[in-house]
Amino acid sequence: MERDGFAIPLNGLAHEKWKSGLHVGKEFFEKFGNTEISDASLQVTLEAWKSGSSVLVDCLAEGSISVPxxxxxDLVSIPVDVSAGLRIRFGNVSGDDKEEDEGEREVVTLEEAVPEYDMSQVVYDYVCLSLPARRMHPEGGCNKEMLGYLKSGITLPGGDGGSEESPFSVLNGIFNS
Ligand SMILES: [Zn+2]
Incomplete structure (x- = not known):
């Protein structure tokens, strides 16, 4: 019953869980036009089952990604551990079914009967939202040469005969060494 790993077969889901496990690398993020993520290794688990007239989906993504x-x-590896819950409702079904609603689920309403629901956008969004606003090495873990250069770009080195050097000459030193 496993087709594309991200596509949940909405027709034919039973009360027993449908499961999909897949590995996500950086190509996944590139497909969404994200060039910031330089590397990724995530294990994604999807589970879906029927509950009343809705389909409930649990999604888990664990692993790490690398960003500058x-x-x-320099690249820094950021651990990822996100989970998301969805409740897929069908617009053509009237009445509220409140069963098994833990209140934590994002509700998706589908107006038309579609055979499957693609979870890749949801996984992408949740992983990106989970990333911290500031991505940095732990204190002391940064590339010291690069830090030195970056710092010198802001506060120019003072007075010992090097003051006429272009800031880029510092860069030459880094890449020739
Ligand atoms: Zn750093």
Whole structure:
């Protein structure tokens, strides 16, 4: 019953859980046009089952992604551990069914009968939202050479004969060494 790993087969779901496990790499994020994520290794687990006239979906993404550090620009690995719950409702079904509603689920209403629901956008959104606003190495873990250069770009080195050097000459030193 497993087709594309992200597509939940809405028709034919039973009360027993449908499960899908898949590995997500950086190509997944590239597909969404995200070039900030330089590397990714995530294990995504999807579970879906029928509850009344709704379909409930549990989604879990665990692993790590790598993005440039805000401080030194080297890659920093960020652990990811997100879970999301969805309740897919069908617009053509009248009445509220409140059963098994833990109140934590994001409700998705589908106006038309579609054979499957693609979870890849949901997974992408949740993973991106889980990333911290500031992505940095722990204190002391940054690339010191790069930090030195970046710092010198802001406060120019003072007075020992090097004051006429272009800031880029510092960069040459880094890449030739
Ligand atoms: Zn850093």
């Amino acid at each position: 550090c805000d401080r030194c620009l």
